[in-house]
Amino acid sequence: MKSLTTEQKQQLVEIINEEFGSGMTLAEFTDALLGVLEDMPGFETAKQSTINKLVNQLWSKYHE
Incomplete structure (x- = not known):
């Protein structure tokens, strides 16, 4: 999976916030x-460690 820019990460957080709200748990x-x-090319080949790192980074941004 190609590395995401800071702007792309922020956009993902904004999409999630708009679609699902700001009160989700980490699991949600x-x-x-x-x-x-799932709709992003290359995601299916990403290592679990890469996915976990991305989740943690975006989880932090979600709470900013």
Whole structure:
């Protein structure tokens, strides 16, 4: 999976916030993010460690 820019990460957080709201738990946020990422080319080949890192980064941005 290609690395995402800071702007792309922010856009993902905004999409999730608009679609699902701002009060999700980590598990809910992770499920929502994985659903959004399913449509992104290259996601299916990403290592689990890469996905976990992205979830953690975006989870932090989600709470800013």
